[in-house]
Amino acid sequence: MTMKRRSFLKGIAATGAFAATGFPHIWNKNMSLARAANGEIKVGVLFSLTGTTGIIEESLNKATLLAIEEINAAGGINGMKIVPIVEDPASDPATFAEKARKLVVGDKCVSVFGSYTSASRKAVLPVFERRDNLYWYPTLYEGRECSKNVIYTGAVPNQQQDEFIPWLVQKFGKKFYLIGSNYIYPKEENNYCKKLLEKLGGEVVNEEYVPLGHSEFSSVINKIQSTQPNVIFSTVVGDSVVALHRQYRAAGLDPEKMPMASLTTSENEVAAMGGEAAAGHFTSAPYFMVHQSPENEKFVAAYKRRWGDDKVTHFVSEPSYFQVYLFKQAVEKLAGSEIDPPTIREAVKGQELIAPQGRIRIEPENLHTYLWPKIAMAKSNGQFEVLESFPEWIAPNPYAAYPGQMCTADGLKES
Amino acid sequence: MDFILQQVITGLSIGSILLLVALGLAIIYGSMGVINMAHGEFVMLGAYGAWALNSVFGLDLLSSLVFIFIGVGAFGWATERGVIRFLYARPLDTLLATWGIGVVLQQVIRLTAGGELRYVGMPEIFSGTVSILGVGVSSYRVFVFLFVAALFAATWALMFRTSFGTRLRAVVQDRNTAMCFGVNADKVYSLTFAYGAGLAGLAGALVAPLKSVSPEMGAAYVVDAFFVVVLGGVQSLFGTVASAALLGQMSGSLAYVSNDTIAKALVLLAIIVLIRFRPQGLFVTKVRS
Secondary structure (H helix, E strand, C coil), X not given: CHHHHHHXXXXXXXXXHHHHHCCCCHHHHHHHCCCCXXXXXXXXXXXXXXXXXXXXXXXXXXXXXXXXXXXXXXXXXXXXXXXXXXXXXXXXXXXXXXXXXXXXXXXXXXXXXXXXXXXXXXXXXXXXXXXXXCEEXXXXXXXXXXXXXXXXXXXXXXXXXXXXXXHHHHHHCCEEEEEEECCHHHHHHHHHHHXXXXXXXXXXXXXXXXCCCCCCCHXXXXXXXXXXXXXXXXXXXXXXXXXXXXXXXXXXXXXXXXXXXXXXXXXXXXXXXXXXXXXXXXXXXXXXXXXXXXXXXXHHHHHHHHHCCCCCCCCCHHHHHHHHHHHHHHHHHCCCCCCCXXXXXHHHCCCEEEEXXXXXXXXXXXXXXXXXXXXXXECXXXXXXXXXXXXXXECCCCCCCXXXXXXXXXXXXXX | CHHHHHHHHHHHHHHHHHHHHHHHHHHHHHHHCCCCCCHHHHHHHHHHHHHHHHHHHCCCHHHHHHHHHHHHHHHHHHHHHHCHHHHCCCHHHHHHHHHHHHHHHHHHHHHHHCCCCXXXXXXXXXXXXXXXXXXXXXXXXXXXXXXXXXXXXXHHHHHHCCHHHXXXXXXXXXXXXXXXXXXXXXXXXXXXXXXXXXXXXXXXXXXXXXXXXXXXXXXXXXXXXXXXXXXXXXXXXXXXXXXXXXHHHHHHHHHHHCCHHHHHHHXXXXXXXXXXXXXXXXXXXXXXX
């Protein structure tokens, strides 16, 4: 309370002084707005280090810090150092919002890199919109969001599915069984999948959702056996992925005849379920650790050197890494002018860089990212084998499942 | 008709896993009246035991079962001696203390073994399927079913066919009178608790190859275990079997006709209704008082 009164009094005094001396009002603006100063660029790093999603988010935190350290070691941005302020929101959306407020309002960070779950992103969104700050979100997600205060560097449904579903239909057949965990992400992905299948003349034999953390799939497997789909399209997440794959294998189902096609199974999940349960199933994502490119070799080597030889990189840690470089490129463009969230946003529009997955670009209208989806098959050694890399990047369309809606720089447009 | 048979077998398999997880709790809660909130963490310790014995000593799951039973049992014994025996007259405090032990165990595992999901392999000989009346069933699930049946038979024999069981039942009925007859009630209780904990450890090791292994895995199992024990009737071993079988068939078949989310809700609803009209559970052990 006293703090508030004091800053209020200061504000009155300042306004009075400026009015009297005729200073340009821009000084007043700087008091509340985050901006770079004193040769330092303060950024927030907001990934859970504890709690239920702590393990996966810790790898995102590590990828982000690695990129920041690399940039600083190479001389920073136009001679300025990036100063990361790391907070642990403990896998709790309310704590995410609280820490975001601290980073944006208290520390005056010009950008924050963070979040894994959609729930945590939705929780911090109002903070960034009210303060017109920037949030850099590295995770693949369900789309259907349009904010000028978030830079989305992960895939949206159309990027993971546009090539994947036709490929599956052609290779295995038109009967799909959709199974997901019971929350928004799997529902939106399945929504888009059904649209694609409709166009391709495919058929959905069943669509169902299991509770988060569910681990008993025997009835699901019975249903799969009695409906005999060609493809099991799985958006089950977390521990459940592991249980589903293991019970699938224990029931004697054959991935060559009825593979699981997933958007969420990465090197992490494969390690937990064991190569033998993962082998023969497919994942579509823009990045796999085995991807062959000089940038990726550099990234994987640097990551292992910094964080340990047994660490894996995956399709969320890669965007966590390259988005810091995107930030650097945007800030570089601002040499000599004001560095604050709105100018960074303008500067990042249309930026391109060569990421470990390939050349990526920020879409100027919806602030999502052009990405290079790949189709890979898991192998029994726990790694993936990339079967298809598409010759062109895929433009992001967060409203692909909702024709008539379009995300533009001025917000959501209905037509 | 095949699918009905398949669904019945599925229900039996789910039920056997429920019984496996609940058996240790049935012993501890049923005979000793201790509400052991750390039961799920004992299950988790068993799963991590299987993982550690495999990754450090290269033991496969089947040969590590004995060590896990003894190890988690010993831990249970130490818990009883160190904490629970001081709280027998205060059931609410036991609840809080065991819950605290559970939280500590979760964090200790997280700090030592790491929080990522761990891998416990399925024994090679059980990785295929067997045909039961023309229906293909995972041989590991069949193995778990038979193992649980054997475990139950052993537990029943221990309770009703050994002098230890007689002494335990005597202590349960009237501790003071039993002590007057020369029964060492302390020893009986600590061994019973150890046995229950050992069973929980076995449960964790056996479910690990089918499900996932993480520090938080216990939470789901302790809830299931309490449902089974309370629905079956505390103090009734056969009640525990019956309620595990009932819940297994119910959740299996409801999940088949609708989906797992609805099945879970309906099963919970059914339990509430049953407990409302039969608070003592399905089976009651009759005791002359």
